[in-house]
Amino acid sequence: MTNEERRDSLADQAAAWIPPWQRTAPESNAPGPATPDPVESARAEPDPAAPETAEPGAAPDPGAEVPRQGPPVTTIAEEGAGRRPRGGGRARVVPEPPPVLDDAELRGALEAILLVVDEPVSELTLAQVLEQPAERVGPMLDQIAASYTTAGHGFELRRAAGGWRLYTRPEYATYVERFVLDGQSVRLTQAALETLAVVAYRQPVTRSRISAIRGVNCDGVIRTLVTRGLIEECGTESDSGAYLYRTSTMFLEKLGLNSLDDLPPLAPFLPDDVEELADAAR
Known part of the structure; x- marks a missing residue:
């Protein structure tokens, strides 16, 4: 057979070929269910292992499990290596601990x-x-x-x-x-020292109370002590509304004291007849 005859034979066979889904059973066979074509069966039967796909436009099943999609997570290894987080996420910056001094x-x-x-x-x-x-x-x-x-x-x-x-x-x-x-005297006067002592041991105290204890007007001395930063105002008295005074932090600093509890007790410096003097003053 020549090449031309072979090509004509293959062309005739291709023209006479009928697809399986268009073929009819022979008349001599008894009527019965048609033998399914394996290709069509593969197309028609769903794969039991494959997930079910909802039809277009159908409402989602409320009981169906929906896969969650969260933001990209950056691992500690990626942060430590200085890599850029996947998906454009933001890496958490961990500050370095301060160095320990010897x-x-x-x-x-x-x-x-x-x-x-x-x-x-x-x-x-x-x-x-x-x-x-x-x-x-x-x-x-x-x-x-x-x-x-x-x-x-x-x-x-x-x-x-x-x-x-x-x-x-x-x-x-x-x-x-x-x-x-350098030859200049900057010491406090005796009146200022006495007033400062009254404030230190009776604080908070009003100006009138200081004057009553010392027996003289102390307005000028109090202004001097406030100007030098040794005493300061600390509110007003609830009954009279008069200003209250107390010693300042500079007072503790100048005397080298940590707190007012370090002040020396007054008992050794009081006169022996202090009770008689108090009775006479009454």
Whole structure:
């Protein structure tokens, strides 16, 4: 058979081919169910393992489980490696903990700060500035104060007015006074000292009460003490509306006291006949 005859034979077969779904059963066979075509069966029968798909426009089944879609999650490894989060999510920035200072560096930093402060500074403030635990700052300050005392320096570190500050030692006060004052007297008068003592031991106290205790008018002295920052107003009396006065933080700082509880008791300084004097005044 030549090539042309083979092509004509294949063309005739292709033209005479009938699809399976258009074929009819032979008349000699008894009527019965038609044999399903395997291709059509595969198209018509659903796969039991495949998920059911709702028809277009049908309402969703309330009991059906819907897969959740959340924002992209960035893993800790990706954050640590500095990678960009997947899907454009925002990475959580974790701040690095502050470095822990060794004892020598912590001591040097505390000494440097204490040299420039103009008022007592608390342990909490020092801990916040240095970003160190307050449990380390307090013992280190005690250690510094003890070392200054042991070494015999001309200054010391001590508590005053709720904080810490460097002070010159009392045994060198005459030399410091000679350098600072330079022949000028800046001491308080006897009237100012008496008024300041009354405020310190009877605070809060009104101006009229101070004058009654001292037996003289104290308005000018009180203004002087307020101007110098040794006393301050702290409200008014509920009955009379008069201003109340108390000692200030500078008062504690100048006297080197940590609180008013450190004031010396008055009993040793009172006269022996104080009760007789009180009865006579009545």
